[in-house]
Amino acid sequence: MTSELVLDGVRLPGEAVLPGARGLSGPLGCLNEARFGIVFGAMGAALDCLETAIAYAADREVFARPLSSYQLTQEKLADMALELGKGLLLAVHLGRLKEAGALTPEQVSAGKLNNVREALEIARTCRTLLGASGITLEYPVIRHAVNLESVLTYEGTSEIHTLVLGKALTGIAAFH
């Protein structure tokens, strides 16, 4: 038995794969759709992390007081809630632009770059609130953090989306 896949002579009509697509517009359009989904998905992961951290900090007692009663903890929670709220508003705004047929690839880049970056930062901060428990799979935070590390790289790395925005702002492509 061989696992080799022989594709000689196989033909796929273009319409069967991406109907109506010409050149690279089809594949690039697919990537744009996937990135748009990530704008929302990253916020879902961040929300789960934040809710977990809020519950954990309320339960966990340190120096005879709940962890959530300390100012440093509350600053972390407040900052994360702000970034989560801003990211969700950005996602909803991009969704409305998409529904209106006015969403540009650069705006999707802005959404993907911001929301994945901030979601990862939220996951990392939540992990600190859970202390050593934060590195175990007993809680979902480290799983989200590791997954978000992947999301930071796929569907356009954060560096490339930064360069997309740089080009939009300056008119100069700095990719190469």
Ligand SMILES: Cc1cc2nc3c(=O)[nH]c(=O)nc-3n(C[C@H](O)[C@H](O)[C@H](O)COP(=O)(O)OP(=O)(O)OC[C@H]3O[C@@H](n4cnc5c(N)ncnc54)[C@H](O)[C@@H]3O)c2cc1C
């Ligand atoms: C979990 C996961 C799933 C994936 N799934 C898929 C998939 O389904 N299909 C698919 O095709 N690919 C997939 N990928 C691949 C992903 O798209 C690539 O890893 C990504 O594009 C980066 O390419 P690279 O790993 O070759 O890194 P490199 O291209 O070697 O880049 C390394 C680093 O250099 C940076 N860099 C590159 N060019 C520049 C530049 N001009 N200026 C400044 N910095 C630069 C990058 O941002 C990155 O930080 C997946 C990756 C992961 C992690």
